[in-house]
Amino acid sequence: MKRKLIAAVGATAMVAGLTACGSDGDSAGGDDTLTIWAMDGSAPDAWAKELNKAFEAKHKGVQVEIKVQHWNGIQEKITTALSEDSPPDVLELGNTQTSGYAATGGLAELTDMKGKLGYDSWNEGMVPSTELDGKLYSAPWYAASRVVVYDKKAFEKAGIKPPKTRDEWVDGLRQIEEKTDKQPIYLPGQFWYVFAGLLWDEGGTLAAKQGDTWKGTLSSPEAQKAMDFYKKLQSFSTAPKDTDEAKPQQSTDVVPKGKVASWIGLGWEAAGALDAIKKAGGEADFGYFPIPGKSADKPGSVFLGGSNLAVSERSPNKELAKDWLRMATSEKWMRKYAEATEGGLLPNRESAQIEPEADSFAAAMVETSKVGRLTPVTPGWANVETEPNPIKEYMTKVLKGTDPKKAGKEADEVIAERINKS
Structure with missing residues (x-):
């Protein structure tokens, strides 16, 4: 493509x-x-x-x-x-x-x-x-x-097929860890677009409107459940907990070096990885599947x-x-x-x-x-994404051991301040 x-x-x-x-x-x-x-x-x-x-x-x-x-x-x-x-x-x-x-x-x-x-x-x-x-x-x-991009040979060696549910996904990553020498999934700690999808699957949201103002909602039980699962996925990765998918760029700086069985990306990233691997004299055989949902009846939510x-x-x-x-x-x-x-x-x-x-x-x-x-539809949302992005910082804190509710409350304060700016 x-x-x-x-x-x-x-x-x-x-x-x-x-x-x-x-x-x-x-x-x-x-x-x-x-x-x-x-x-x-x-x-x-x-x-x-x-x-x-x-x-x-x-x-x-x-x-x-x-x-x-x-x-x-x-x-x-x-x-x-x-x-x-x-x-x-x-x-x-x-x-x-x-x-x-x-x-x-x-x-x-x-x-x-x-x-x-x-x-x-x-x-x-x-x-x-x-x-x-x-x-x-x-x-x-x-x-x-985004979808999950995977190395077909690694999946074959581990004896697994593309999963349809979260449980199957985690079980497959364990199989890859046990039966291959590859990193089961490359998932940096601040990949907040992936986290957002997990949060939506739990019935939560990044921010909610109350009357005429908005409030952050990362201290919610739904956000904690989403981060619990993200943390489980991230445990199969050697990716940094304090950077996003662009630092380093996963498709051209990480995946082409090998040892990655799967990762989550956009279409241009998949094409970029294929090009980089080819230029380096290698050959990739990628497969693709939607981010699995909580049940097999539909895939996981995506940005x-x-x-x-x-x-x-x-x-x-x-x-x-x-x-x-x-x-x-x-x-x-x-x-x-x-x-x-x-x-x-x-x-x-x-x-x-x-x-x-x-x-x-x-x-x-x-x-x-x-x-x-989509992210919350309001003019102030652009302020939330400005670096340092509070969602990214919240994720890193939780992955490094901070209590999710405490980290969520801190992020919610920043989100509320930024999103309500005119």
């Missing part, structure tokens, strides 16, 4: 082998030009050209221009653009960022377009990021989630990172922009999008999902599409 997918920072760094048409730039164009800001790798060239040709045929005299943007520094760039008189007409926004831009009044409201946009058919896990205070400000475009499309409130071509957004996110064009990305990204509705190749990363990821979840 080609490298494509978002690497969530709150879900925000896109790495892809696909290129959108146009080039990086700030100008929004004249009244006869509809300007789209899409992130590097998000709009496959062939898909974008076909879509824009169809749109221009419908709207005679209008030209669509896609300007490729880069994730580094994009939040400041978008904030500035939305405050100007001629912003881009349509923007791609990280799904954890969208509510913040909506709260500033920079995005056009789309609530009256729910029917035209196919709101009721959208992936339920993607919907919350498109709204704020009951009003719609964007449409989901694509998403992706569903991705992007939305929104219209600038100050767009000089607002109605045209709304129609382009409607067209781009429709079932027809989302299916074409899924085909163009070879199933490496989840389209905004199940009916647009193509059948992925058997035993591929995409196949495992599609299984998780119905159990995808």
